[in-house]
Amino acid sequence: MRMERLQAWVTRMCRHPIVSNSEVFQLFLTYKDEKDWKMGKRRAEKDETVGVMIFSNIEPEAPDLEPAEVEQKCESFSKFTKAMDDGVKDLLSVGQEHWKRCTGPLQKEYQKIGKAFQNLASVFNSSGYQGEATLTDALTTTGKTYEEIAQMFAEQPRKDLHFLIEINNEYKGLLGCFPDTISVHKAAIEKVKEGDKMVAMSKLTNQEKMTMVKRASTMSYTLQAEMNHFHSNRIYDYNSVMQLYLEEQVKFYETIATKLRQALSQYTTL
């Protein structure tokens, strides 16, 4: 599980155009001895473009956005990520409940059904009446089939629900980072708004105010880029995991039908 999650995290980082190319990430993936690692770490610690300073490295090749537009984009990202966070958490709780039911009560119930049929078969077998071997054999097979189905129900979540839950857990983690990111942007927007008043009070030149607007615009483009990356990954991830989930579900129900059909074929039409 830890291995699987580390792999998922590394894969995700490798997919990110900036992170995957960063020196410190490359070092993490490729360092051969402790010395390499320590030197790299020291270099990384000297990096001054951390936190919001990252934006100083970014030059969007596009016209500056109006502050109102920046604010509106930020609002819509915030709304979307909150809604998705709720949706993901809902799916997680439903999925975990279903997992428990499959491995708990459902498995037990199909086992009980299987035992009841086999029990009846063994009673019938003790009747002393001639010529019911076909029925008792078929009933026994039916009972064993339901016991196999019980086992299938217990094992199925690991084959499909597991992946659906893992991806949603990952997204829960990613979505959990957005409120902080978005509040940095909201703070910048507020500063720009204050800027207007400060210009009016002559505490700020128009030139300085324009720089603030430009910076907010840069932040907004950056967030937009991050969101685009997020959306494209999200579409890829959910498309993949849903196909995997449904493929396994189809196999599951088809296997049950096949097993029951085999049990059915053991009965003779009298």
Next chain:
Amino acid sequence: MRMERLQAWVTRMCRHPIVSNSEVFQLFLTYKDEKDWKMGKRRAEKDETVGVMIFSNIEPEAPDLEPAEVEQKCESFSKFTKAMDDGVKDLLSVGQEHWKRCTGPLQKEYQKIGKAFQNLASVFNSSGYQGEATLTDALTTTGKTYEEIAQMFAEQPRKDLHFLIEINNEYKGLLGCFPDTISVHKAAIEKVKEGDKMVAMSKLTNQEKMTMVKRASTMSYTLQAEMNHFHSNRIYDYNSVMQLYLEEQVKFYETIATKLRQALSQYTTL
């Protein structure tokens, strides 16, 4: 339900070689007016061969059975009917529990799964990101499919479990009559045993004792005939109901697999 059970009872009576030919049963099936019914009822009430007197009408065309053999047969019928009574009650309780789970928690759970997928689809739809209509449509279809599956789970017991439960309810009723029938036979066997002592005490002639043995033998043959009839019906009934049950179960799981396969086909491999 009452109609269905009356039909099941009449069908069962019609299958019985003695009951189906009895005057009173024929009258019940064919009487046209109240007068016919009353007259027939009065005739039936005058019938003196009721209760154990029925045995006086029976002449088995077979050698008398040894008292030990009679006792052994009676024991084995008693053992079988008790075991089958337990088996039937077990299957009934398991079946009823499964019915409740299908129409209750399982329906709700598949509904919740369906809603969670549809909810996520509608969040995704609000992303403002281009080109994810295929994913959101497919997710919506998946969600609706699970809601349909929820409905299928809720409706399925009426299509298969119902018949399994009805037949077992009938057999529970039939098996409930056996303890009384068997105790009549056991009482007769005890009388024969007492007969031995009474001959020793000269309270009974050997001839009278032989008559007792003969009568016990006749009762045993009658019970054997009844049991043979019971077994042959039982094999027929369980063979039929199990086939019906499994056919419906196969259809059920196949339909689920088909629905899920349709939902799966809506996703595109990216």
